[in-house]
Amino acid sequence: MSFPWANQYNPKNPFMRWMDDRLPLPRLVYNAVGAGYPVPRNLNYFWNFGVLAGAALAIQIVTGIVLAMHYAANAGVAFQSVEHIMRNVNGGWFLRYAHANGASMFFIVVYLHIFRGLYYGSYKAPREMVWLLGLVIFLLMMATAFMGYVLPWGQMSFWGAKVITGLFGAIPLVGEPIQIWLLGGYAPDNAALNRFFSLHYLLPFVIAGVIVLHIWALHIPGSGNPTGIEVKGPQDTVPFHPYYTAKDGFGLGIFLLVFAILLFFAPNYLGHPDNYIEANPLSTPAHIVPEWYFWPFYAILRAFTVDFILPAKLWGVLAMFGSILLLFFLPWLDKSPVRSGNFRPKFKMFFWILVVDVLILGYCGGAPAEEPYVMISQVASAYYFAHFLIILPLISLSERPLPLPNSIIEAVLKGKSGSTLSTGTQTAVSAPAE
Amino acid sequence: MVRPIGILAGLGFVAVLLWSLVWGAVAFIQEPPQPTAEHEFHKHPRDAGLSSAGLLGKYDRQQLQRGFQVYKEVCAACHGLKYVAFRDLQDLGYSEAEVKAIADQWAIETPSVNPETGEAATRKNLPADNFPSPYPNEVAARAANNNALPPDLSLIAKARHDGSNYVYSLLTGYRDPSPELLREFPDSKPGQGLYHNPYFANLNIAMPPPIVSEGQVTYTDGTRPTVDQMSKDVAAFLTWTAEPKLEQRKSAGLASLVFILVFCFLAWGAYKNVWRGEPH
Incomplete structure (x- = not known):
């Protein structure tokens, strides 16, 4: 579906006409990311991150395929083959650093993309399916990144794999058999390394498939926008191409700038030194920590320290998975009909508390499991769950949203298009949420 | 619901x-x-001031050669360099012939087989060989070192926090445990075969002080071989063994940044041009 005023694909070139009659692939592209897709004219820079996440995936797939030509997924030689890539393969250091830091860049842009969605209510009707598919992509990314980190077979690879698969051991009765089945043994070894490599190669293509569904689902209602109000007519939109292709081009430049600084000047900044020590099942590192993008979840996992009906470890595992799974219910937990946080004063306040809360969780997740970090992560985890499960359902009952503009074009012409996060000092009028 | x-x-x-x-x-x-001894008395590495540090830092070839000499004459007795090949030494400014001579005269030979009998044997190193391990296996290494295992040094500068400075600080950091440490934590007195070093993670290291006196290595380039200088030089050398492509990486990075900045400028211009007159 698209808006009735969308540009129609009308090829002039005889070959393109011939092609259009037989395989209308150019038409599909034209309607999906070309001039045939009308997009609200008031998108701010936070709407760049979807395209950037796609670019990050493409970079990961290209660098990953070439790395796989030189890497050997065998516990006896995996570490050595990575050093071979770093030292003897032409441009190998570039490929490996690009792939390792590319994963971090992927998570940075995806986290910004997710928080954009949280602030502007992108998960709300009629875009619930876009949100749900996005969460599926996020889970697949986490699985892919985790398995990818195991492949260099360093100390953190090995012990990270041991800790994370050990989580399944917390499941009552069937936990241990599941853990052994997942690893193909009692501890990470060649069997685990090989299957992780196989799945690490497979999952990015699954992600690409789900991205197609994600974009398909997005194009049914069309893109949201910072005001959160629906498109009412042609004056509210501009064609995706050239307007947003041009803007995304600039966004891509900034993305590449940050990526290049990381890759060329601080390639190991986000890594852990222990992963330059070959995996050794007999020597446990002093602090086992996952990559930075898992730290908030790792903090939640470790926040449960006391048995309460269930063992503490099981609580931690349930909470860690729960902290992501609850996002699947978000469209039905937050019932405020106003999408954009710009017009929801209470929601906006709690949103920024959540941002700070997740940053604190991230910091605690990277810190050693000792006081005061454990107590801080307990408070921060409690807020995380309270925010989504208690606060969001309740504030929509009492909140008085600010008056919404009548249309996107009106908001744009009044300079309230939402291209900044603040809406100034408007006063609330009676517009109850429900 | x-x-x-x-x-x-x-x-x-x-x-x-x-x-x-x-x-x-x-x-x-x-x-x-309870505070632990490591928590209170462990020190972060001191800055060695290596030329390779910083955004545009490059290796000092003279220093790398001196550092290699220290490795060869001091460290190599116990520590391997298994990911580095002799041919890589050309990077330090040695000629092909010099590298060939270094490989040929290396004290430890490379494992091989006797071509006649097929029995295990050794042969002289070739430039294409990696540095041979000083011990045939881990058991032998531990047996020779009071059950401690000297780690391979190829990646040591990346396998420790602030690794280059760590190597320098560790080598110059041997000292008697401070009276406060012994008063607060009597248990952290170094045991048999251990040496106090505040830069080591648990304060007690099994490696005896390797660089102890001025002139332990005779430099040919006239640099005064103080303990500090030798430690710095070998830290520089081990930075190179861990990250031999550092210079290519930084210069490629500089070129990339220039290219991307131009791209950003053009893309920004295109963006502004496309949107001109379009309210948003």
Whole structure:
């Protein structure tokens, strides 16, 4: 579906006409990311991150395929083959650093993309399916990144794999058999390394498939926008191409700038030194920590320290998975009909508390499991769950949203298009949420 | 239905977390965590001031050669360099012939087989060989070192926090444990075959001080071989063994940044041009 005023694909070139009659692939592209897709004219820079996440995936797939030509997924030689890539393969250091830091860049842009969605209510009707598919992509990314980190077979690879698969051991009765089945043994070894490599190669293509569904689902209602109000007519939109292709081009430049600084000047900044020590099942590192993008979840996992009906470890595992799974219910937990946080004063306040809360969780997740970090992560985890499960359902009952503009074009012409996060000092009028 | 269930689940998680918090706080007050010797007396590495540090830093070839000499004459007795090949030494400014001579005269030979009998044997190193390990296996290494295993040094500068400075600090950091340390933590007195070093993670290292006196290595380039200088030089050399492509990486980075900045400028211009007159 698209808006009735969308540009129609009308090829002039005889070959393109011939092609259009037989395989209308150019038409599909034209309607999906070309001039045939009308997009609200008031998108701010936070709407760049979807395209950037796609670019990050493409970079990961290209660098990953070439790395796989030189890497050997065998516990006896995996570490050595990575050093071979770093030292003897032409441009190998570039490929490996690009792939390792590319994963971090992927998570940075995806986290910004997710928080954009949280602030502007992108998960709300009629875009619930876009949100749900996005969460599926996020889970697949986490699985892919985790398995990818195991492949260099360093100390953190090995012990990270041991800790994370050990989580399944917390499941009552069937936990241990599941853990052994997942690893193909009692501890990470060649069997685990090989299957992780196989799945690490497979999952990015699954992600690409789900991205197609994600974009398909997005194009049914069309893109949201910072005001959160629906498109009412042609004056509210501009064609995706050239307007947003041009803007995304600039966004891509900034993305590449940050990526290049990381890759060329601080390639190991986000890594852990222990992963330059070959995996050794007999020597446990002093602090086992996952990559930075898992730290908030790792903090939640470790926040449960006391048995309460269930063992503490099981609580931690349930909470860690729960902290992501609850996002699947978000469209039905937050019932405020106003999408954009710009017009929801209470929601906006709690949103920024959540941002700070997740940053604190991230910091605690990277810190050693000792006081005061454990107590801080307990408070921060409690807020995380309270925010989504208690606060969001309740504030929509009492909140008085600010008056919404009548249309996107009106908001744009009044300079309230939402291209900044603040809406100034408007006063609330009676517009109850429900 | 989602909201009541959600609120109940939320209250459940919050309650269990606060329960954990209360118990944690009680334990924290009743038995405050005891400071450990490592926590109080472990030191962060001192800055070695290597030329390779910094955004545009390059290696000092003379220093790398001196560092290689220290490795060869001091470290190589116990520590391997298994990911580095002799041919890589050309990077330090040695000629092909010099590298060939270094490989040929290396004290430890490379494992091989006798071409006549097929029995295990050794042969002289070739430039294409990696540095041979000083011990045939881990058991032999431990047997020769009071059950401690000297780590391979190829990646040591990346396998420790602030690795280049760590190597320098560790080598110059041997000293007697301070009286405060012994008073507060009598257990951290170095045991048999251990040496106090505040830069080592648990303060007691099994490696005896390797660089002890000025002139231990005779430099040919006229640099005065103080303990500090030799430690710095070998830290520079081990930075190179861990990251031999550092210079290519930084210069490629500089070129990339220039290219990307031009791209950003053009893309910004295109963006502004396309949107001109279009309210947004």
